[in-house]
Amino acid sequence: MIRYVFLLLLSIVLYSCSKKLTKKEAGLFKERGNLIVQKTAKELSGNLMSKMKEGGIPLAVEYCNTAAIPLTSKVSETEKVTIKRTSLKTRNPLNKPNEEELKVLKKYSSRINKNASLEAIIELDESGKPHYYAPILVEKKCLMCHGSLDKEVSKQADSIIKSFYPNDLATGFSEGDLRGIWSISFP
Numbered sequence: 001m002i003r004y005v006f007l008l009l010l011s012i013v014l015y016s017c018s019k020k021l022t023k024k025e026a027g028l029f030k031e032r033g034n035l036i037v038q039k040t041a042k043e044l045s046g047n048l049m050s051k052m053k054e055g056g057i058p059l060a061v062e063y064c065n066t067a068a069i070p071l072t073s074k075v076s077e078t079e080k081v082t083i084k085r086t087s088l089k090t091r092n093p094l095n096k097p098n099e100e101e102l103k104v105l106k107k108y109s110s111r112i113n114k115n116a117s118l119e120a121i122i123e124l125d126e127s128g129k130p131h132y133y134a135p136i137l138v139e140k141k142c143l144m145c146h147g148s149l150d151k152e153v154s155k156q157a158d159s160i161i162k163s164f165y166p167n168d169l170a171t172g173f174s175e176g177d178l179r180g181i182w183s184i185s186f187p
């Protein structure tokens with residue numbers, strides 16, 4: 001009897017561990033994640049650029065400091081997901097990666113080094129919820145705040161950034177580098 005109960009439990013565990021998304025389901029989550037990323041990135045970048053025009057780097061950095069996390073939280077609420085931006089080199093310690101995100105960041109770094117494809121990744125997390133990851137690459141327009149201190153980041157920008165983020169790690173990037181990832185959790 002005990003043996004049967006044991007076998008039954010074992011098969012339940014094996015079944016739940018092998019739970020996987022079908023290709024179609026994964027495709028749908030990928031599509032939805034891509035749209036959410038597009039929407040959030042567009043809003044962040046649009047606001048940032050208008051702050052740059054209005055008050056240069058000081059206002060733009062202040063905007064990122066006060067609005068970047070609230071903006072992703074606002075989109076998270078309307079889309080009923082949890083959106084995070086994270087990186088191997090964070091500026092805001094609140095954006096630090098968790099263990100799973102760390103793995104994905106390393107995976108994308110090595111894919112970039114090998115010139116391999118950088119498609120979004122869909123995985124089930126340990127509680128069985130679908131999770132979306134996609135890379136964030138450095139563009140030219142990012143360099144004044146994330147480039148090299150002696151090249152693209154001015155002394156003024158550097159001191160403003162340091163005043164908000166004394167533990168900033170997010171400089172020294174070049175165009176095309178992996179700046180970080182989008183990490184979106186679906187309910």
Ligand code: HEC
Pocket residue numbers: 045048057060061064065066068069085086087089090091092093095136137138139141142143144145146170179180181
């Ligand atoms: C005007 C300066 C400025 C520009 C330009 C800028 N950023 Fe940032 N970035 C910041 C600041 C400030 C933060 C910290 C935001 C916070 O407190 O959450 C940040 C945070 C981030 C983060 C979150 C992870 C972390 O390090 O905390 C990512 C990812 C990111 N930036 C990517 C980019 C990309 C990609 C671009 C270009 C398309 C860009 N940034 C342009 C100032 C800037």
